[in-house]
Amino acid sequence: MVNKPLQIVVIGGGAAGFFGAITCATSHPQARVLLLEAGRTPLAKVRISGGGRCNVTHHCFDPALLVQQYPRGGKALRGAFSRFQPQDTIAWFARRGVKLKTEADGRMFPVTDNSETIVNCLLKAAADAGVILRTGAKVEKIQNEEAGFTIQLKDGETLECNRVLLATGSNPHAYQWAKELGHTIIPPVPSLFTFNINDARLKDLAGASVETVHLRLLETGKEKIEQIGPLLITHWGLSGPAVLKLSAWGARILRDRNYQMSLQINWLPPHTPETLRQLLLDYKAQFPKRSLAAHCPVSLPKRLWQRFVFSLGINSETTWAELSKKALTALVEELTRGRYAITGKGTFKEEFVTCGGIDLKEVNFKTMESRKCPALYFAGEILDIDGVTGGFNFQSAWTTGWIAGQSNALPNKVVH
Template sequence: MTNDQIVIIGGGAAGFFAAIAAAENSQMQVTLLEASRQPLAKVRISGGGRCNVTHACFEPTALVQHYPRGGKALLGAFTRFQPRDTIGWFANRGVPLKIEADGRMFPITDDSQTIVNCLMRSAQACDVNIATGSIVKSVKLLNKKFEIGLKSGEEFVCDRLVLATGSNPLGYKIAQELGHSILPPVPSLFTFNIPDPKLRQLAGVSVNPVRLRLSIPGEKTLEQMGALLITHWGVSGPAVLKLSAWGARMLQGSKYQGKLQINWLPQMTVEEVKQKLLLVKQEWGKRTVGLHRGVDLPHRLWQYMIDRAGITRDIRWADVPNKSLNLLLQELTQGQYLVSGKGVFKEEFVTCGGVNLKEVNFKTMESKLVPGLYFAGEILDIDGVTGGFNFQSAWTTGYLAGAGVQGEKGEKH
């Protein structure tokens, strides 16, 4: 049995950040327990192996708009540690980040291993005891100390405990046994299955931007705008992923059934699209509709649209009845698609749900119910949309937990 003053359970982004912040600013021994042999697994695979570290959004009030759950609680936290601080933290350790056109930030090496190496190096430099292959079996609170039992039979005793277990059910179980309430976890970032074989044949076609409206009976209609990618199972891309995040709970409640309305030309009004089609009919009357597109869309998608409107591809523009033109207008600006289930967004498996945020002090990340217990990362009921926002909440809550863990237990900040 070892008597460590600070133990962190979970060797992901939040756990490492908490361990490093705690060790760099205190004289206490810090031990990080990770069940797998390879810590930082999610960091390695994120961003297609490039690691989308954060997002170039430096105003806390704007930043919190990217969090379907947890934005309100994070507002104060982001005034203490935000993307600018993340950039500085890595730069000070020899890992500069770069901004891409869409605001996402990556290491200039374009290799997630750079981030993994930096975190490992930083933890080792401040003598964090990294115990991989340490599968936690139980956590008990006795005499104001946490007793942690491992599957191996080994035990750790500590004054302060940080839970950074991500969406692992074990972390929720430990938090619950220590008195916390858990909002049931459900998937947050996912793609939509659409049972339309002809749409699926367009897999690989993308349009940027589109406007999406998701309707589920008895629920409020959600709307998002952004890029859309047609896949072998339906639709994906940033617009869909944002919609899935904001609609995570209601989609789970509807068993992932709903109606999706797609406006393929959101930068024009419906009337402008109509006038464009009428102009093409007037000026290019001898051309066939299938070959001469009326609007700026990928050719295969255009042919799919005219098929949906019941217009034959070899008909001349001059011969298209106004009724058919109106049906085409509707498909282009208000096309209706059935959502029949969810797919997997393999790069970032994110859930909403977790420890109730009302039970956590976001200045220090300490539990309001159990002095000496801290939380960081996805174990909390926080989730962001895709683009580096989930990592940023992990860095922020990890850093604040690591800094907060040094104060007096239950101290009012």
């Protein structure tokens, strides 16, 4: 009796789905690997990521440090990154002729600065490995039968397979399929977003940026949610790496508060109110005749400094010598503990990341196989994993896709 080749269906033609399908097909050439993508164009998110350049990964090669960039999922990824981490991603693409470069902030892009380089590499690698790609293939239902899985497509076609890898991102339909197969879904909420802030202190300052600020969400109870990093003032409020990271760590509490919370900003870390007061007093003593508004002694954009000065009722003719103790105290408070009201959330370019998804306790991270339904695997953003901006979300997609693909290549087993 001749055994039928292993039938493996990967659902989701994004980064995790492609990486899982390619790894599976190259590790187990005898298997028939079918990759289903509901849209007409696969790898759509890869195409638009990083402003069309594709932030492939991050130049962080220590798994212990790497996991600190994941508000959710870091603990589960610790062992996974010891098996496939950014160095492995770099090597994987290099073997296929794609060289990556590292930018000053650690983000890594193809040297071409074009996401099509990554898209074309993945498409070619999938074709070379024998992966059968079907676009416009919308899945309606997945059933776990005694002999394997039955997948019902929207057009009425039925597929049968031994194993399924779900790599559908934050797709509500996929959450429902997983739920029907026995899984718990952590309710998905947005992560990585900008803050809407309507405040006179920021009006008409769009485009002004500060290299390092310290942000903290207030009224969070015992939980301390804060971040340090660059900040950008926008037409609608605040953006930049510090805001995006804070939004990721505070995603759930911000959602619970309907994106209306108080934000505290120290515009000049590591200064404290005490150290900044002394710095300003020293400057006052050294340059008493200088105009307060025209001469900024700290590293802030001049127009932002002037806005803070004028917002305290200090006129443009006031000299440093004329700065009162009361005004000095108010200025120090404004610069180190300014409060701003978040009134809503914006979007981060065309990229959309959610936290939530498959409960990680129900997945074996050594194989990415379900603990609830044998021969069902997961990879990518369908899991309750999300990273901050900088290539970390793609890295978790490559890593979980690679592990799921390797595991799918193990000897066939009967599904009960």
